[in-house]
Amino acid sequence: MTIAAQTSLPAARAAESQIPKAAREAGFAALVMLGLSFPILALRTEQNMSNELILTSRWSWALIACIAVFIARFVQILFRSALAKTLTVFGSLVLLGGLARAAGAAFDTFAASVFAIGVALVALGLVWERRAATTPPSTRTAAERFAWFAPAKPYVAPFALGLLAAYPLLALAAVGQGGSIKWIDNFGIQILIYIMLGWGLNIVVGLAGLLDLGYVAFYAVGAYAYALISTQVIPATFPGLGVWAFWICLPISGLLAALWGILLGFPVLRLRGDYLAIVTLAFGEIIRLVLINWVDFSNGYAGISSIPRPSFFGVPFNASDEGFAALFGLEFSPIYRTIFLYYVILCLALLTAFVTVRLRRLPVGRAWEALREDEIACRSLGINTTNTKLTAFALGAMFGGFAGCFFAARQGFISPESFTFLESAQVLAIVVLGGTGSLLGVVIASIALVGGFEILRELDFLKQVFGESFDPTQYRTLLFGLSMVLIMLWKPRGLVSTREPTAFLKESKAVSSSLVKEGHG
């Protein structure tokens, strides 16, 4: 006890001497928050019954925001352990939520339990900080700290694949047929579409280092290719092939998108970085504007509806005698199509990953990466940078086209609304946040961003804290931006920043790429 007390004394004293400074800083931050929240939170104009604007005040909101900022800044300065900081700040917010509920609605058991959870979290944070302050800082490297994980590493990929393959069945078992459609469709398929788009864009941005802000254009090309061919060309010329429409159009969509990738590639061959980004951005917008305005071709804003859904290799998913359910002696249910779609997009996404992994080991993949690192050096080593860039654009676009084809088939309806710049930005955010070039990073970022947004829909219980008018999904964009800022501060090279070498003499020795500066040229 005495030894522990002695060793802890200097640290504790240092922390105590920090308190006035921390309080000052936190007070200042709270003042800034007051200034900010005054026009946004405290004052609010509302329309009353007779269409007049009336000024209402929400001083309690402003007060809560200021207190939250005060606590966050105070803890940030005073505490050493990141976990303790997080716990304390989060706990304080929960605690404040409980108080707000008690003050606003009623002091019921719900408010009490929220309050209690908040107190518990804060206490846990304080205890953890006490522990962290009295133990000397760890000198172990990241590799040593995660050494316990090393034996499990080879099993991560097979386990993840198994989990992906079993996911629809797990969802079915957990919440039954009615409930699982949402989980398989909104979570599973939605996330997998973005993983596939992320992996496709990763070829262009992550491997070849060509910043593409118009990737959604290829997604649109794929989607419209399927929609137009399956609703107009196939019924008019080969009506017998209707059930096979998806499987015929899938490769066509990919090829058309690849062609557009090459078309975009040619004019931008000499551009890099910012200039390339602007031209690709414009390209994405041009495709969308053409789809809106060329009404004869694309039906404009109204979009294309009744797009045929994919069949189970010629067997349609309907209630007829030739339908999937009847053929396999099952009772008809829409769930079979959803599960099938899940496996289709899973296979498409895995195909993208497989091609990426294989190509990285081939000369063309190495040339992409070398191109990203240094274009001039590449050329002087005899690499045809024109062809290298065009193959990257074409391949990335092709996978975008596949994803677009799938998207059209899954939705049954498409319109230019689905292919806005925001879509490109989100896919690019997934690639960058995940760590450019990393396949695993794309998966993590997709689950966090896309899955996170879907989770917001499930947070209805927050209404009990913040009142009935509170809609968590409105905070989608705010959270999106916040997560980008935080990840870029915390891990500027993305979540997975190590680049795995593709070839070894003996064994690999990973040196984090965060130690290495970017290529130039």
Place this chain on the structure above:
Amino acid sequence: MSTLTETAAPVATAQGPSLLAVRGVKTYYGNIIALKGVDLDVRQGEIVTMIGANGAGKSTLMMTIFGSPRAREGSISFDGRDITQMPTHEIARLRIAQSPEGRRVFPRMTVYENLQMGASINNFAHFEQDLERMFALFPRLKERISQRGGTLSGGEQQMLAIARALMARPRLLLLDEPSLGLAPLIVRQIFDAIRMLNREEGLTVFLVEQNAYHALKLAHRGYVMVNGVITMQGTGRELLADPQVRAAYLEGGHH
């Protein structure tokens, strides 16, 4: 105190036809003229150096030989073939290799992958064999084989840049300021390696340098470039002894 005690034997100067012939080359950056009509020859088996101050146009000449920027006037031929209008990557495929200014190794790729990039030009025909040769030439690269290019020291990066160029089994090696920013000991190692390659394998080298003393000691012949014009030429020994060269590039200089 010289770090390089031997001078390359001038007898090795072959009097055959030029492997690389530069004739009246003028290169512009926009409207600004950088090379004002350069004539230069590199013969089979020679080490030829070009010395000059910062901004004299040495690197521009190197880049012009490689086709970017392109010469606006004049001609460049390699082994009797006109390469003036050829795209850079096709020039490289004639087996002219370059260790470019600023080394330009691929920073996030390992040493091994960097060397692979050098060998991709001849489809890895003799990859293993060439890899061993590079390890013999620069043993440091073997120690660093799985390290990323960007984590190497400056000297190691220069060795890697030269080794990467040599993996293509070049008929002509262009070196742009290999001594830039390196410790004297490392410079010596690198220049020794170049000399050895020239003696034992007959490698033809064209070397651009600011470090005039070392470069002239190494080279069979040298050129002096001032403001985009070649003002002097001669054997390495002649130039080293020339009072003008001594005054401009050697006195109070690098040795």
